[in-house]
Amino acid sequence: MFDExxxxxxxxxxxxxxTSPSCLQSEFEGDLKRxxxxxxxxxxxxxxxxxxxxxxLNHIILLNNVFGPEATARILFFRIDEKEEKxxxxxxxxxxxxxxxxxxxxAPDDISEEILLKWVQNHLEKLD
Numbered sequence: 001m002f003d004e005x006x007x008x009x010x011x012x013x014x015x016x017x018x019t020s021p022s023c024l025q026s027e028f029e030g031d032l033k034r035x036x037x038x039x040x041x042x043x044x045x046x047x048x049x050x051x052x053x054x055x056x057l058n059h060i061i062l063l064n065n066v067f068g069p070e071a072t073a074r075i076l077f078f079r080i081d082e083k084e085e086k087x088x089x090x091x092x093x094x095x096x097x098x099x100x101x102x103x104x105x106x107a108p109d110d111i112s113e114e115i116l117l118k119w120v121q122n123h124l125e126k127l128d
């Protein structure tokens with residue numbers, strides 16, 4: 001059912017992956033809006049050339065905490081559809097001076113769900 005996300009199954013997929021056991025619908029919707037905030041930050045970067053890396057990272061970590069890393073990657077790739085925004089997301093993730101960046105920069109013009117998932121997992125392990 002969730003092999004490919006579309007407008008019809010997106011909210012169902014997000015709800016199924018949501019890990020907060022006693023949440024209200026408003027909390028779920030608020031967490032889902034973080035993807036819109038991320039998209040807005042990436043669009044704003046195109047205009048102002050001012051990238052708010054820490055704010056982007058905070059949103060990704062919060063999404064990861066409630067949806068899990070795999071679902072977060074899928075949700076972001078569904079919501080962030082413009083190629084330029086994906087490139088900006090990739091640059092903001094890799095500009096945090098990670099030792100693993102060189103290995104993960106294999107495709108500079110495109111970022112895959114697998115690369116984003118690996119990056120999120122590596123950063124969360126470092127936070128523990």
